[in-house]
Amino acid sequence: MDNLIAIDLGYGDIKVCYKNKLFKFPNAVSKKGITINRFESIAEKVNSNEYLFNDKKYIVGDKVNNAYETRDFELLYKHAPLLIYHALKLAGVDTTRKDLVLATGLSVLNINEVNRFCERIKKVYVNNESIEFAEIKIRPQGRGIFDSYNKDKNGLVYVIDIGFNTLDILPYKDGVGLSDGCFANTKGANIIINQLVNILSNNFPKIDFTEQKAKEIFINGYIEIAGEKIDFQNEIQELKSDYTEYLINMLYTKNAILYEANKVIFSGGGAYFLDKLLVKNLVKTADFSDIPYEFANVRGYYEYYKNTYTSKATK
Incomplete structure (x- = not known):
């Protein structure tokens, strides 16, 4: 079309x-x-x-x-x-x-x-x-994530859509959206990027780090200063783990998501900011949509x- x-x-x-x-x-x-x-x-x-x-x-x-x-x-x-x-x-x-x-x-x-x-x-x-x-x-x-997910999605399924500035959680029962349990907040990937901005600013106080610049450094795993690449992968991995634990702890307050759901689908551009192994260890019914996550919707x-x-x- x-x-x-x-x-x-x-x-x-x-x-x-x-x-x-x-x-x-x-x-x-x-x-x-x-x-x-x-x-x-x-x-x-x-x-x-x-x-x-x-x-x-x-x-x-x-x-x-x-x-x-x-x-x-x-x-x-x-x-x-x-x-x-x-x-x-x-x-x-x-x-x-x-x-x-x-x-x-x-x-x-x-x-x-x-x-x-x-x-x-x-x-x-x-x-x-x-x-x-x-x-x-x-x-x-988040509905786009559910529609583009091509694996089994029968029963109670939750979509965890992590955007840059939004976190949307949507439940579906046999493909039908449910109003009960649907909620959203502003705790998206911006949290981890702002933390990275603070770390970078403390290490390089003479440089003005924008969110876009911090995102590039997060994705690349390093910062380049005067032609020299400085590795930041350890700091980035720690931020990933912290954000993952924060998110899962929040989901634990919504009992149906972790205890009743047949599947919990994580996606959106913010899914890159998660520790995937940690997610699957903490949420036994967890799965991720196909990469690239940001295009799922x-x-x-x-x-x-x-x-x-x-x-x-x-x-």
């Missing part, structure tokens, strides 16, 4: 699925600070990630300096049209089509914002170009709606 695009608007990264192809870019937005006249032509070619939005120029995605730290819903709400536009352009979507369908999701934390969010992204106006979606489908964040959003429209077409 070339009219369907799935976009997972995460606080850390934006994940995209289009024509079964996956890619991502950082949720990084920076204002250039120059006010542009509403009627000014932008015919001149600018950088591929530089856009005119709300009469100002913004840079989006990779290699953005001094980016806003998107840690709350209101900032995500503000920049959502800009992030969606960038995703559409990177995916090569024909934005002149009138039958475009957008599949996305929101955390349980923001479940009361669904209608307002839909209105915000229904029409995207960037670079003097107006794009209107024929349909917008919003799923609970957007894969599920895309497949669900692709199958829905295919089913309609064959009737």
